[in-house]
Amino acid sequence: xxxxxxxxxxxxxxxxxxxxxxxxxxxxxxxxxxxxxxxxxxxxxxxxxxxxxxxxxxxxxxxxxxxxxxxxxxxxxxxxxxxxxxxxxxxxxxxxxxxxxxxxxxxxxxxxxxxxxxxxxxxxxxxxxxxxxxxxxxxxxxxxxxxxxxxxxxxxxxxxxxxxxxxxxxxxxxxxxxxxxxxxxxxxxxxxxxxxxxxxxxxxxxxxxxxxxxxxxxxxxxxxxxxxxxxxxxxxxxxxxxxxxxxxxxxxxxxxxxxxxxxxxxxxxxxxxxxxxxxxxxxxxxxxxxxxxxxxxxxxxxxxx
Numbered sequence: 553x554x555x556x557x558x559x560x561x562x563x564x565x566x567x568x569x570x571x572x573x574x575x576x577x578x579x580x581x582x583x584x585x586x587x588x589x590x591x592x593x594x595x596x597x598x599x600x601x602x603x604x605x606x607x608x609x610x611x612x613x614x615x616x617x618x619x620x621x622x623x624x625x626x627x628x629x630x631x632x633x634x635x636x637x638x639x640x641x642x643x644x645x646x647x648x649x650x651x652x653x654x655x656x657x658x659x660x661x662x663x664x665x666x667x668x669x670x671x672x673x674x675x676x677x678x679x680x681x682x683x684x685x686x687x688x689x690x691x692x693x694x695x696x697x698x699x700x701x702x703x704x705x706x707x708x709x710x711x712x713x714x715x716x717x718x719x720x721x722x723x724x725x726x727x728x729x730x731x732x733x734x735x736x737x738x739x740x741x742x743x744x745x746x747x748x749x750x751x752x753x754x755x756x757x758x759x760x761x762x763x764x765x766x767x768x769x770x771x772x773x774x775x776x777x778x779x780x781x782x783x784x785x786x787x788x789x790x791x792x793x794x795x796x797x798x799x800x801x802x803x804x805x806x807x808x809x810x811x812x813x814x815x816x817x818x819x820x821x822x823x824x825x826x827x828x829x830x831x832x833x834x835x836x837x838x839x840x841x842x843x844x845x846x847x848x849x850x851x852x853x854x855x856x857x
Contacts, residue, residue, distance in 0.1 A: 653695035744789035
């Protein structure tokens with residue numbers, strides 16, 4: 553039996569806590585402080601006469617009653633989002649925050665110069681982009697939307713292929729002019745390579761060199777793609793780089809491009825529980841639109857139009 557009036561708006565805070573499992577992160581996502589979130593959750597539990605969360609040092613876990621309410625509240629939210637989209641054409645009134653996780657290449661060389669349009673279109677929405685060198689755990693709500701080269705091995709996720717992109721071996725003009733000639737794949741073994749730190753490669757998709765030539769290892773190792781690019785431009789050796797990244801350095805030349813190349817894929821992934829939220833739906837549409845506008849940006853050696 554409800555002990556005080558039920559407030560529909562409390563469901564927004566309930567969903568934020570259920571998905572983030574912490575009061576502080578729920579506050580960030582709703583654009584409020586943690587104290588407000590805590591009060592709204594307490595008010596919702598009081599109005600329903602149900603305990604919705606188990607509090608523990610690691611966060612807030614749903615009770616059985618909370619799990620039941622999550623399903624119903626998520627469906628209600630999805631309908632509310634559709635109403636909002638129909639009425640307004642787009643979600644100009646969104647508040648809170650959206651966090652996008654992305655590999656360094658996609659994030660720094662493509663998304664960073666375009667992401668401002670999302671924030672500009674929604675003045676009350678905080679847009680966060682992280683490019684840390686690890687796989688972010690969507691299941692632990694470390695990000696809302698992830699761009700990744702490797703799909704999660706298990707879990708309840710919504711996955712969408714964004715684009716393929718090509719990688720080639722590159723060297724600077726000065727390096728190639730002074731180094732031993734490269735006439736075939738076998739000649740690559742005579743050259744110094746620049747690449748990722750062996751024990752910090754967090755996904756097999758970044759382990760390029762064994763695909764180029766067996767037993768090939770980088771002698772100059774760096775966890776940052778920016779640093780690898782800089783070392784290659786400086787003439788210290790050869791490096792496997794995405795073509796769209798190498799095009800930012802006109803002095804770089806592809807080596808044996810007809811014989812030696814790799815293909816990788818960028819995927820867009822979101823936790824299924826978050827996929828129907830207004831922020832995630834908006835961000836997914838925004839990213840799809842960017843890829844449609846990009847044209848040949850991610851194509852092989854051809855420069856973008």
